[in-house]
Amino acid sequence: xxxxxxxxxxxxxxxxxxxxxxxxxxxxxxxxxxxxxxxxxxxxxxxxxxxxxxxxxxxxxxxxxxxxxxxxxxxxxxxxxxxxxxxxxxxxxxxxxxxxxxxxxxxxxxxxxxxxxxxxxxxxxxxxxxxxxxxxxxxxxxxxxxxxxxxxxxxxxxxxxxxxxxxxxxxxxxxxxxxxxxxxxxxxxxxxxxxxxxxxxxxxxxxxxxxxxxxxxxxxxxxxxxxxxxxxxxxxxxxxxxxxxxxxxxxxxxxxxxxxxxxxxxxxxxxxxxxxxxxxxxxxxxxxxxxxxxxxxxxxxxxxxxxxxxxxxxxxxxxxxxxxxxxxxxxxxxxxxxxxxxxxxxxxxxxxxxxxxxxxxxxxxxxxxxxxxxxxxxxxxxxxxxxxxxxxxxxxxxxxxxxxxxxxxxxxxxxxxxxxxxxxxxxxxxxxxxxxxxxxxxxxxxxxxxxxxxxxxxxxxxxxxxxxxxxxxxxxxxxxxxxxxxxxxxxxxxxxxxxx
Amino acid sequence: xxxxxxxxxxxxxxxxxxxxxxxxxxxxxxxxxxxxxxxxxxxxxxxxxxxxxxxxxxxxxxxxxxxxxxxxxxxxxxxxxxxxxxxxxxxxxxxxxxxxxxxxxxxxxxxxxxxxxxxxxxxxxxxxxxxxxxxxxxxxxxxxxxxxxxxxxxxxxxxxxxxxxxxxxxxxxxxxxxxxxxxxxxxxxxxxxxxxxxxxxxxxxxxxxxxxxxxxxxxxxxxxxxxxxxxxxxxxxxxxxxxxxxxxxxxxxxxxxxxxxxxxxxxxxxxxxxxxxxxxxxxxxxxxxxxxxxxxxxxxxxxxxxxxxx
Numbered sequence: 054x055x056x057x058x059x060x061x062x063x064x065x066x067x068x069x070x071x072x073x074x075x076x077x078x079x080x081x082x083x084x085x086x087x088x089x090x091x092x093x094x095x096x097x098x099x100x101x102x103x104x105x106x107x108x109x110x111x112x113x114x115x116x117x118x119x120x121x122x123x124x125x126x127x128x129x130x131x132x133x134x135x136x137x138x139x140x141x142x143x144x145x146x147x148x149x150x151x152x153x154x155x156x157x158x159x160x161x162x163x164x165x166x167x168x169x170x171x172x173x174x175x176x177x178x179x180x181x182x183x184x185x186x187x188x189x190x191x192x193x194x195x196x197x198x199x200x201x202x203x204x205x206x207x208x209x210x211x212x213x214x215x216x217x218x219x220x221x222x223x224x225x226x227x228x229x230x231x232x233x234x235x236x237x238x239x240x241x242x243x244x245x246x247x248x249x250x251x252x253x254x255x256x257x258x259x260x261x262x263x264x265x266x267x268x269x270x271x272x273x274x275x276x277x278x279x280x281x282x283x284x285x286x287x288x289x290x291x292x293x294x295x296x297x298x299x300x301x302x303x304x305x306x307x308x309x310x311x312x313x314x315x316x317x318x319x320x321x322x323x324x325x326x327x328x329x330x331x332x333x334x335x336x337x338x339x340x341x342x343x344x345x346x347x348x349x350x351x352x353x354x355x356x357x358x359x360x361x362x363x364x365x366x367x368x369x370x371x372x373x374x375x376x377x378x379x380x381x382x383x384x385x386x387x388x389x390x391x392x393x394x395x396x397x398x399x400x401x402x403x404x405x406x407x408x409x410x411x412x413x414x415x416x417x418x419x420x421x422x423x424x425x426x427x428x429x430x431x432x433x434x435x436x437x438x439x440x441x442x443x444x445x446x447x448x449x450x451x452x453x454x455x456x457x458x459x460x461x462x463x464x465x466x467x468x469x470x471x472x473x474x475x476x477x478x479x480x481x482x483x484x485x486x487x488x489x490x491x492x493x494x495x496x497x498x499x500x501x502x503x504x505x506x507x508x509x510x511x512x513x514x515x516x517x518x519x520x521x522x523x524x525x526x527x528x529x530x531x532x533x534x535x536x537x538x539x540x541x542x543x544x545x546x547x548x549x550x551x552x553x
Numbered sequence: 554x555x556x557x558x559x560x561x562x563x564x565x566x567x568x569x570x571x572x573x574x575x576x577x578x579x580x581x582x583x584x585x586x587x588x589x590x591x592x593x594x595x596x597x598x599x600x601x602x603x604x605x606x607x608x609x610x611x612x613x614x615x616x617x618x619x620x621x622x623x624x625x626x627x628x629x630x631x632x633x634x635x636x637x638x639x640x641x642x643x644x645x646x647x648x649x650x651x652x653x654x655x656x657x658x659x660x661x662x663x664x665x666x667x668x669x670x671x672x673x674x675x676x677x678x679x680x681x682x683x684x685x686x687x688x689x690x691x692x693x694x695x696x697x698x699x700x701x702x703x704x705x706x707x708x709x710x711x712x713x714x715x716x717x718x719x720x721x722x723x724x725x726x727x728x729x730x731x732x733x734x735x736x737x738x739x740x741x742x743x744x745x746x747x748x749x750x751x752x753x754x755x756x757x758x759x760x761x762x763x764x765x766x767x768x769x770x771x772x773x774x775x776x777x778x779x780x781x782x783x784x785x786x787x788x789x790x791x792x793x794x795x796x797x798x799x800x801x802x803x804x805x806x807x808x809x810x811x812x813x814x815x816x817x818x819x820x821x822x823x824x825x826x827x828x829x830x831x832x833x834x835x836x837x838x839x840x841x842x843x844x845x846x847x848x849x850x851x852x853x854x855x856x857x858x859x860x861x862x863x
Contacts, residue, residue, distance in 0.1 A: 059657045066650070
């Protein structure tokens with residue numbers, strides 16, 4: 054018999070009773086998860102809380118099971134029977150992979166496919182997201198647990214190594230928040246890749262050579278490399294590379310709006326530690342109809358009459374800079390933090406202001422028109438949207454993560470839906486995610502985004518049968534736009550609080 | 554000239570500043586039964602683990618079945634059986650499941666031999682390994698090792714703590730394999746080893762004191778006793794090959810570790826004790842040889858440490 058299959062058969066026979074626990078937990082989760090998509094609370098817990106507890110339980114059980122599985126052929130120490138038997142290390146790893154595939158990945162995929170089906174989402178279209186999620190699940194959960202088990206001799210030690218490893222990563226992540234620069238889009242995937250590579254190297258070394266000291270060093274290398282990457286690759290250079298200046302054909306431009314009515318200068322606070330913000334009015338032109346720009350980051354350069362120059366790093370900034378339904382000039386504004394000492398040095402005389410914006414350009418897709426119903430409808434590019442039974446919210450389901458950014462237009466009746474003549478106000482809203490996608494894996498394959506609709510009147514009912522229009526704002530490109538330099542008096546635009 | 558089954562050259566293992574094994578050079582010929590003896594902490598297990606690629610050497614080389622010890626892994630272990638006193642086993646498996654699991658690993662597994670060994674050792678197939686006595690566990694380890702007819706059998710303290718009956722059964726199992734298998738074992742059980750070992754190595758403080766054929770060792774050691782004039786003065790410098798020299802009145806007794814013929818030893822004694830008479834020569838058991846070496850070396854060590862302290 055093939056050695057891997059022989060080991061797999063042995064592991065299965067030994068762990069079969071323990072496998073009942075994660076499989077029954079996953080089954081229960083699969084049954085309950087779809088019930089958490091609506092607004093039907095259970096008696097004490099909401100179904101959402103219960104499914105979260107089940108996810109946590111499922112993960113905890115698998116930490117224990119993976120540790121038992123790996124430590125059945127313990128890799129640390131000199132007295133294991135298997136080290137003097139004709140095991141091939143690659144076949145031993147293969148056997149453990151078979152086990153994880155059959156008892157962890159396969160049930161998980163089955164559960165996720167069932168949930169996608171229950172959510173009326175296209176399974177075929179969700180396969181890339183499903184595979185991406187499994188990859189993230191492997192890198193973020195399975196690989197660290199397998200590594201911790203392979204480098205220790207007991208479950209207690211494995212837990213300890215895992216906790217230390219997680220603590221190191223959290224420390225690195227906390228440290229990285231000190232860098233407020235515009236985070237390069239590629240940095241997190243690169244860091245995850247480095248962690249996965251270091252974990253794999255430690256694992257293979259441990260199986261091949263059983264040199265625990267060296268494997269531990271490789272494991273420690275993962276957070277160290279992540280940290281080094283954070284420190285040595287400044288957001289500025291990589292981010293600037295990701296947001297190229299538009300080619301000559303681009304017509305969009307940003308100008309400073311010198312209209313004095315749009316100056317927001319406010320008295321400065323007496324508190325010497327207070328932060329200062331520049332509220333700068335802007336004018337955008339050349340924005341094509343149906344195009345919108347979301348802000349990702351900016352860099353501000355101020356040059357004083359005395360020759361003193363201050364330039365901020367690339368700083369991340371969220372929000373919509375401009376959205377246009379018709380051609381023409383658009384007014385916009387943006388806020389920028391500046392250090393108080395810089396303001397002190399520059400406030401006395403006019404300064405030359407220059408701003409560079411890192412933007413994401415989105416393009417409206419042809420609208421998808423539907424009617425509100427509790428049965429729901431599949432909306433291309435978004436997912437499956439349906440009116441909640443409470444008639445207060447529209448929930449849109451999508452596979453694994455929030456859908457791309459989209460706008461909704463519908464009507465909200467002022468009276469109960471049973472009154473056919475009740476007046477209706479237009480209601481509109483935005484949902485979805487235009488920024489970077491999450492790098493955390495999901496056990497549930499369905500993400501539910503409740504649509505927050507605004508209307509002139511706060512109260513009202515979303516009634517079945519009302520028309521609803523979805524406009525997907527699809528990603529077009531990333532670009533950098535430079536605002537031509539302009540001379541301003543800082544005091545006319547400075548304040549101590551954010552306006553938004 | 555045949556390739557030795559095991560050959561080590563200047564094999565050294567350090568743990569930090571501590572030397573566990575120092576320049577060990579030995580050779581084990583095919584078909585021989587090589588017994589490695591020595592006091593606790595002498596480095597026997599370290600030597601075996603270096604040979605089996607369970608540890609790596611600080612310096613020096615070890616070859617097993619013609620391969621560098623670093624290559625002792627995977628398919629090579631189809632030809633090497635290893636049983637150690639301290640070896641962990643998959644405790645939750647029954648004896649039957651354990652043997653069924655191991656069978657596909659070995660192309661040379663002899664099912665008939667397995668059945669025979671199970672019967673000889675009266676092993677219950679349905680009992681979990683964790684519920685077996687120490688002796689029974691060792692028997693299960695032997696069955697799982699002998700059944701694939703290894704070319705080399707490495708045993709680290711296999712009889713330690715076993716009752717005489719189990720010990721005899723295991724030794725009988727080994728005796729049946731002599732000739733087809735080279736056996737390398739470490740043990741404290743000197744009386745049993747003496748009955749079947751063809752070669753012996755003595756390890757002390759990480760150094761190999763001697764390594765030779767059993768017959769040569771037996772021939773080399775003699776218990777010598779003679780009488781001298783009670784008033785005769787003690788000789789200050791006695792030969793290093795005289796171990797555990799005792800004066801008791803007119804009687805002098807020692808263990809000669811360099812014995813070749815009675816005539817030569819008598820001539821040697823008479824150069825130191827001219828009046829020596831009533832000389833007797835008795836062969837020594839392995840246990841006595843072991844104890845004489847161990848005590849002498851311990852005495853030398855104590856003296857040198859005492860000197861160093863002064």
